[in-house]
Amino acid sequence: MSTASTNSSLYTLDARTKRRNAAEKRFRLYGMAAVAFGVLALVVLLSSVLGTGLSAFRQTFLTTEITLDEKALDKSGTRDPEVMAKVTTIGYAKVLQNALVDELTAKGLLPEGMKAKDVGGMISKEAPAQLRDRVLANPDLIGQTITMNVLANGRIDGYFKGRVTMESAALDSNVSPEQLQLAEAMRDAGMLDLKFNWGFIFGPDASELRPEAAGLGVAIIGSAYMMLIVLALALPIGVAASIYLEEFAPQNRLTDLIEVNISNLAAVPSIVFGILGLAVFINFAGLPQSSPLVGGLVLSLMTLPTIIIATRAALKAVPPSIKDAALGIGASKMQTVFHHILPLAMPGILTGTIIGLAQALGETAPLLLIGMVAFVRDYPGAPPEGFTDPAAALPVQVYNFTQRADPAFIERASGAIIVLMVFLLAMNILAIILRRRFERRW
Amino acid sequence: MNTVKLTASTLAIVVASTSGAFARDNIQTAGSSTVLPYATIVAEAFGENFDFPTPVVESGGSGAGRKKLCEGVGENTIDIANSSSRIKQSDIDLCASNGVNEIMEVRIGYDGIVFASDINGADFAFTPADWFKALAAEVVVDGAVVANPNKTWAEVNGDLPAQDILAFIPGTKHGTREVFDEKVILKGCEETGAFEVFAAAAGGDEDAAEEKCMALRTDGVSVDIDGDYTETLSRIDANKNAIGVFGLSFYQNNTDKLKVATMSGVVPTVDSIAAGGYPVSRPLYFYVKKAHLGVIPGLKEYIEFFVSDDMAGPDGPLAEYGLVSDPELAATQEMVASETPMAPLN
Numbered sequence: 097m098s099t100a101s102t103n104s105s106l107y108t109l110d111a112r113t114k115r116r117n118a119a120e121k122r123f124r125l126y127g128m129a130a131v132a133f134g135v136l137a138l139v140v141l142l143s144s145v146l147g148t149g150l151s152a153f154r155q156t157f158l159t160t161e162i163t164l165d166e167k168a169l170d171k172s173g174t175r176d177p178e179v180m181a182k183v184t185t186i187g188y189a190k191v192l193q194n195a196l197v198d199e200l201t202a203k204g205l206l207p208e209g210m211k212a213k214d215v216g217g218m219i220s221k222e223a224p225a226q227l228r229d230r231v232l233a234n235p236d237l238i239g240q241t242i243t244m245n246v247l248a249n250g251r252i253d254g255y256f257k258g259r260v261t262m263e264s265a266a267l268d269s270n271v272s273p274e275q276l277q278l279a280e281a282m283r284d285a286g287m288l289d290l291k292f293n294w295g296f297i298f299g300p301d302a303s304e305l306r307p308e309a310a311g312l313g314v315a316i317i318g319s320a321y322m323m324l325i326v327l328a329l330a331l332p333i334g335v336a337a338s339i340y341l342e343e344f345a346p347q348n349r350l351t352d353l354i355e356v357n358i359s360n361l362a363a364v365p366s367i368v369f370g371i372l373g374l375a376v377f378i379n380f381a382g383l384p385q386s387s388p389l390v391g392g393l394v395l396s397l398m399t400l401p402t403i404i405i406a407t408r409a410a411l412k413a414v415p416p417s418i419k420d421a422a423l424g425i426g427a428s429k430m431q432t433v434f435h436h437i438l439p440l441a442m443p444g445i446l447t448g449t450i451i452g453l454a455q456a457l458g459e460t461a462p463l464l465l466i467g468m469v470a471f472v473r474d475y476p477g478a479p480p481e482g483f484t485d486p487a488a489a490l491p492v493q494v495y496n497f498t499q500r501a502d503p504a505f506i507e508r509a510s511g512a513i514i515v516l517m518v519f520l521l522a523m524n525i526l527a528i529i530l531r532r533r534f535e536r537r538w
Numbered sequence: 539m540n541t542v543k544l545t546a547s548t549l550a551i552v553v554a555s556t557s558g559a560f561a562r563d564n565i566q567t568a569g570s571s572t573v574l575p576y577a578t579i580v581a582e583a584f585g586e587n588f589d590f591p592t593p594v595v596e597s598g599g600s601g602a603g604r605k606k607l608c609e610g611v612g613e614n615t616i617d618i619a620n621s622s623s624r625i626k627q628s629d630i631d632l633c634a635s636n637g638v639n640e641i642m643e644v645r646i647g648y649d650g651i652v653f654a655s656d657i658n659g660a661d662f663a664f665t666p667a668d669w670f671k672a673l674a675a676e677v678v679v680d681g682a683v684v685a686n687p688n689k690t691w692a693e694v695n696g697d698l699p700a701q702d703i704l705a706f707i708p709g710t711k712h713g714t715r716e717v718f719d720e721k722v723i724l725k726g727c728e729e730t731g732a733f734e735v736f737a738a739a740a741g742g743d744e745d746a747a748e749e750k751c752m753a754l755r756t757d758g759v760s761v762d763i764d765g766d767y768t769e770t771l772s773r774i775d776a777n778k779n780a781i782g783v784f785g786l787s788f789y790q791n792n793t794d795k796l797k798v799a800t801m802s803g804v805v806p807t808v809d810s811i812a813a814g815g816y817p818v819s820r821p822l823y824f825y826v827k828k829a830h831l832g833v834i835p836g837l838k839e840y841i842e843f844f845v846s847d848d849m850a851g852p853d854g855p856l857a858e859y860g861l862v863s864d865p866e867l868a869a870t871q872e873m874v875a876s877e878t879p880m881a882p883l884n
Contacts, residue, residue, distance in 0.1 A: 181587075181589075184848070185583065185586050186848055221855070225586040228586070228587075260794075264795075265794070268793050269790055269793045270790070270791065270793075302582065303578040303579040303581070303582045304575040304578065304579065304791075304859065305579050305855055305858070305859055306582075378614060379609075379614075382614050383614070384562060384613075384614060385566060385614060386566070386594050386596070464598075467566070467568070467594075467596055469596065469597065469598070470568075470594050470595060470596035470597075471574070471577075471578045471581065471594065471596075472592075472594050473581065473585055473592040474564070474585065474591045474592045485564075486564060486566075486594045498768060499571070499597075499766050499768060500575070500768075501575070501767065501768070501787060501788040501791040502791050503791070
């Protein structure tokens with residue numbers, strides 16, 4: 097187009113170089129903008145999750161003294177737990193309610209004209225079950241006065257966390273401003289306080305009438321069991337398949353076909369594996385529904401392609417010189433693989449496996465079809481029997497919490513996301529550490 | 539070598555843990571997400587007060603639950619299907635073809651469907667006719683069938699506020715939608731006389747007229763919500779002019795955010811629904827596979843506990859959560875105690 101200027105100097109840039117430099121500058125800006133957008137999205141996500149979820153880790157507890165009346169709890173006077181079990185949690189709720197009313201009256205905190213039922217409504221519905229379990233475990237407590245530290249109702253808890261206000265309570269049919277005023281007076285008297293909520297991490301799920309008691313314990317165990325099964329099945333099968341395909345298999349149409357299929361499977365929507373699991377493991381093999389065993393099997397199938405692809409990449413990355421050297425001094429092919437190639441490929445294999453596990457940990461869709469998206473309150477037993485007990489999973493618990501009507505479940509859903517993210521972060525950090533420590537460069 | 543050993547031992551563990559016969563000792567239920575909160579409340583109390591494990595409660599929808607119930611008899615099939623609509627003949631046929639011959643039908647109570655808007659918005663007093671005229675795809679103006687021209691509620695009914703019509707209604711997969719269509723839209727269609735006009739236009743075909751009544755407008759005024767009520771609530775939060783359709787129990791848990799509208803002059807409460815004054819309500823059921831009674835430990839105890847006065851009665855925890863207790867609960871208790879299977883659908 098233009099003729100090159102004859103008096104060009106290295107010190108003055110010509111128009112063309114300027115354009116090239118400008119283009120490069122622009123490209124860098126695009127890159128920075130892309131990174132900034134990603135960071136911004138992450139910050140928004142994290143701040144919204146942490147902002148709503150952190151409060152789930154603290155909970156309002158109520159301390160009260162309870163006199164365990166024989167007339168109400170053990171009419172027979174035999175102290176036989178089997179006979180005493182006839183008194184249900186409804187009976188214990190009344191005992192708790194009366195105890196709280198008595199204590200408030202003694203302390204002069206009870207407002208004029210407040211009904212006993214409204215006072216009892218400030219205690220979580222989980223509390224009677226706790227008291228009942230404690231009494232049935234130790235019937236000699238009857239007749240004594242014990243101090244119990246029980247959960248406060250979700251709305252009272254919401255008031256101290258700022259979710260419930262006096263204005264909203266006036267409109268709310270489940271809590272009244274008088275109850276909130278009483279709660280404040282009780283806090284000043286030391287009967288109510290916010291504490292770290294271990295029950296949220298280790299406790300089981302709870303129904304919608306007691307959001308304050310809902311926890312993640314069953315879901316964490318269920319997820320852990322499934323990860324164990326995935327690790328025990330997908331890692332050996334995946335590694336064995338990769339070694340064979342990479343080192344031993346002949347190159348022909350059949351292995352090509354297998355390769356294409358593995359890559360394809362890695363991209364199949366996870367719900368498809370759920371459908372397969374329902375048909376094969378539950379309907380055909382007769383394995384129990386809602387169990388971590390079936391969940392783990394389904395997730396193993398889902399994770400296998402990821403592990404195979406990562407393992408083959410790790411095996412390929414081992415320099416051929418090492419293989420040739422081993423073969424050259426007379427090692428058999430199998431010795432070469434197990435003594436030289438596999439140890440050197442191990443960091444890559446483990447990283448791939450952990451990333452596959454992390455992916456499986458966050459999966460909900462396949463579990464929907466095998467009955468794990470459910471309300472499960474009993475902890476599964478110890479393995480191996482526990483693998484067939486019903487259990488939930490962490491992402492499932494997040495989904496369940498978001499569906500419930502009580503606003504208190506919103507913070508718990510976000511809290512469950514935080515727990516899930518902590519697990520994922522820990523797994524990814526482990527993957528990085530393994531890579532850093534054992535990776536060798538040539 | 540290690541890999542081979544590891545694989546072998548894992549397989550051995552899996553086989554060992556699965557080969558033992560599955561004597562399932564927990565009750566499995568599945569079905570309606572409307573019944574789910576009630577079922578979880580009962581399951582929780584059951585686990586606390588009885589020596590049986592806490593039942594597992596799955597959601598997934600009424601139809602899916604009934605289908606699972608009808609998959610067959612045996613420990614890898616569920617025991618109870620929760621349902622927010624009555625079982626259909628097709629379900630019963632499916633059950634029979636899979637060997638599930640005797641089913642017990644247990645009505646646990648009634649559920650109200652309410653219309654609510656943002657707490658700071660205007661007051662609404664609806665009739666079914668208002669909803670038909672607001673949402674139907676075609677309405678009758680001066681005897682002629684025309685595409686729905688109404689833009690604001692005031693155009694529908696002079697007594698309503700002049701607010702743009704925007705309704706969040708449950709998607710077609712919800713059982714709630716069926717009730718909404720039948721008890722609000724179709725009723726409104728009949729009340730306004732549009733039904734007769736549609737029927738006459740279709741040559742007296744009442745089914746065609748019904749279908750025409752229930753065809754809703756697609757110009758963005760009526761929005762189907764396929765998620766649950768929490769989604770409807772957040773949509774209303776973002777769109778203060780909208781009216782949403784909710785279950786009574788959901789509204790009762792969110793009275794600080796929602797303002798409820800009256801229907802035909804009646805405020806929806808547990809009492810007004812129990813008395814029959816509030817028109818939009820439906821019965822809730824669960825269906826029990828009779829062959830599993832006595833096989834799954836605690837199943838009989840669970841269903842008896844579910845319909846006991848302590849749970850489903852007017853002062854029980856289910857009523858506290860928003861279930862309208864069934865006036866004929868005593869008959870249901872008797873039916874459960876004597877394990878009477880349901881009679882054929884009439």
